[in-house]
Amino acid sequence: MLRWLTAGESHGPALVATLEGLPSGIELTTQTIRDALARRRLGAGRGARQKFEADEVRILGGVRHGRTTGAPIVIEIANSEWPKWEKVMSADPVTREDLLIDAGKGDEREVARNKPLTKPRPGHADLPGVLSYDLAEIRPVLERASARETAARVALGACAEAYLRQLAGIQLVSHVVAVGPVQGQSGTLPSPEDEAALNASPMRCLDARDEARFLECVEETRSLGDTVGGVVEVVAWGVPIGVGTHVQSDRRLDTQLAAALMSIQSVKGVEIGDGFAQSRLRGSQAHDEIERVDGRVQRSSNHAGGIEGGTSNGQPIVVRAAFKPISTVPHALKTIDLANGEEARALHQRSDTCQVVPGAVIAEAEVALVLARAIADHAGGYSLSECARNLSAYLSRIDERLGNVR
Numbered sequence: 001m002l003r004w005l006t007a008g009e010s011h012g013p014a015l016v017a018t019l020e021g022l023p024s025g026i027e028l029t030t031q032t033i034r035d036a037l038a039r040r041r042l043g044a045g046r047g048a049r050q051k052f053e054a055d056e057v058r059i060l061g062g063v064r065h066g067r068t069t070g071a072p073i074v075i076e077i078a079n080s081e082w083p084k085w086e087k088v089m090s091a092d093p094v095t096r097e098d099l100l101i102d103a104g105k106g107d108e109r110e111v112a113r114n115k116p117l118t119k120p121r122p123g124h125a126d127l128p129g130v131l132s133y134d135l136a137e138i139r140p141v142l143e144r145a146s147a148r149e150t151a152a153r154v155a156l157g158a159c160a161e162a163y164l165r166q167l168a169g170i171q172l173v174s175h176v177v178a179v180g181p182v183q184g185q186s187g188t189l190p191s192p193e194d195e196a197a198l199n200a201s202p203m204r205c206l207d208a209r210d211e212a213r214f215l216e217c218v219e220e221t222r223s224l225g226d227t228v229g230g231v232v233e234v235v236a237w238g239v240p241i242g243v244g245t246h247v248q249s250d251r252r253l254d255t256q257l258a259a260a261l262m263s264i265q266s267v268k269g270v271e272i273g274d275g276f277a278q279s280r281l282r283g284s285q286a287h288d289e290i291e292r293v294d295g296r297v298q299r300s301s302n303h304a305g306g307i308e309g310g311t312s313n314g315q316p317i318v319v320r321a322a323f324k325p326i327s328t329v330p331h332a333l334k335t336i337d338l339a340n341g342e343e344a345r346a347l348h349q350r351s352d353t354c355q356v357v358p359g360a361v362i363a364e365a366e367v368a369l370v371l372a373r374a375i376a377d378h379a380g381g382y383s384l385s386e387c388a389r390n391l392s393a394y395l396s397r398i399d400e401r402l403g404n405v406r
Contacts, residue, residue, distance in 0.1 A: 015151055147266065
């Protein structure tokens, strides 16, 4: 079984990600992970942090000479800004003097980053986190709840995508389909061949008109000192029929995808296929009819987004995630100060205006991890060659049952 875990804080020395269960023999290098993290830093609406923060990647285990060994893969993403935070985020106790500097005026003043944070942001984990863990201030909550943690997920997703591609030819692509109230109009599913064009687009979309409208919305929001969310879509091409299962609720593929996408910071909604629009149709219109074309069984449409009864049906898997606006709003919303209980304005630290471009890349990583786990459960083995034999036998049986012409 494939399982993964991340650890580390936003301004700590490093993020660490562990992935257990990938077979031996997968081609994987440090550059593969660096490339994935570079995609996460792209896009309009990003904050200043992306301009100076570098992802310093090291593979600490599970890969030797460019191939996985079958052991747990351990990845470190070092924080290039760590020297500025070494005292504030020290694991060991520090003295009060360590958190003070001479401001050059004959007195001591706290550096802004050292001050206790007691004004929780609406929409963030600040208030429930500080209360549920009985913490004196918000810093320990925001450090772990920060979307910086998703860099570790993207690194793990790169490993999962390598496995899917090399085992089964499965390829994923992600793009932005809405920004705030602005909906994309093209309606075209991007293919893996479009990846370079998507990376080159500041709004990670293929349609120039949509891109211009999305950019206008982001820039208008930035000028107002506000934040805006949006919707991203992930498409998985080449997923064979039968990945996932109907037999238990927590093993359903749609259950796992929804949970994984909802786990991303700021995601408040998930849709598979036509989702909500499908609910407004009659049954005769809503379902994907089965037909035989050129000797092979296929579907006449893909309203289901490639999943029926918790299992892939052979069509492209299409999922969307809706991101709320980032809760670190420059205007600073009303809150209370936990230090004295009085009304205040929420704390504000640098943040993005719009997170949907990196959000698409993060969502793609989550989908890759879920699909990798599901296909490993179905046709897994200890080596890539064993997995390939198992999958080939399964697919041959599928063609035999359906009478597909190869």
